Amino acid sequence: MRQSELFTKTLRESPKEEVSINAKLLSRGGYIDRLMAGVYSYLPLGLLVLKNIENIIRDEMQKVGGQEVLLPTLTPKENWMKTDRWKYPEMFKLRNRAEKEYSLGWTHEEIITPLVQKFVNSYKDLPVYVYQFQNKFRDELRAKSGMLRGVEFMMKDLYSFHRDEKDLDSFYLRMQRAYFNVFERCGLKKETFLTLASGGAFAKYSHEFQMVTSFGEDEIYLCKKCKIAVNKEIIEEEKHSCPQCKSKDLEVKKSIEVGNIFKLQNRFTKPFGFKVKDEKGDEKELVMGCYGIGLSRLMGAVVEVHNDENGIIWPAEVAPFRFHLIPVGDVSKEADAIYQDLQKAGIKVLYDDRDRSAGEKFADSDLMGIPNRLVVSAKTLEKKSVELKERESGKISLVKLAEVKKI
């Protein structure tokens, strides 16, 4: 993409409302724009990042056998009455002109369960794993911290349907591994810990994926031996010891939840009367699991972790571009050629073809955080090379023109 054609611009200063690092840098870099508290637009660069995260998650969900759907955002009151969740305070409610009541989707068990029920009649149809990417709406009392707690936010939610608990348990473990793959590919592996949380009425525990960070709004108790954590509600029950190894040597850390998986058992299949025939022809109630990741929160979390005083430092797989090509001086012809070459090879490159000073381009490049900066100048061209600067390490090297695609 030619930077001169990008309709957004970087900002020298961040909007005064933004206090969190993620919102400051994402706003300044031209990734997002705040419409109101807790609600953001994704600008072209931001959408590229969001789609990269989406593709990572989609890839991992496909690997465990997930089938992608897209459910409505507008949902009827009846479904929520059936499960007694119409009363939930964070649910946005609205009426049409005939006074019929609806809510905006904040989670989708009430929609997916009767949907799958329409098609699944036999144990032979199971298991089923269905997921979607969708904006969710939650009437938070206080939206805050930029992308970390929004009122409207992008979420992946997967729902699994099983004939029995044993099947649910084994899939649940596969999802745990899939989630770690997602966080690893987003550059958050080191900071992210499986965390035991309350399982509600139907399971001893649910599991959160908590990312340890100073800006976190949660607190976890981390066992260094097991690399597993428990959240605040569990720590009391476990008498301040690790539920796995019983060690009392737990470290308190601030953290943010980047994912959550939950065994729902029959919480939703029961009210909808979702049963299938087993081998004997008897009716059997299904069990369910649900598995969520907030994509927009994840995007913010990546920025909170991967930045320096000059701006964002995107991990390779979520970066909007692989290269930031910057001509310095009168070398537009040669830079154009390199750009075309990279484009043809299908390599994602942002080409700063704007008529700006070198310093401004470098500052913007650091702010935007594209992993590899390629500078083309008379100096580098003398050596038939471009200068490569890695955003993360700051390492600078000369790369022959013929070798650029191999970086």
Added chain:
RNA sequence: CGGGGUGUGGCGGAGUCUGGUACCGCACUGGCUUUGGGAGCCGGCUAUCGCAGGUUCAAAUCCCACCAUCCCGACCA
């Protein structure tokens, strides 16, 4: 929803205490000179000072209600 803070050109700020009709930087625009870390000079455009009442000869400034927004708390992906 409780406590606290803030609303001034597109963005960031000064001016408010002490009332006299709005200033600075950035951005934008025209010209010339620049071109490896947010260039320089000259000229130009952009504001019913969040909104509504009130006090006053006169309100960005004082009073009041409302709205928006941020932080802390409670609640939550």
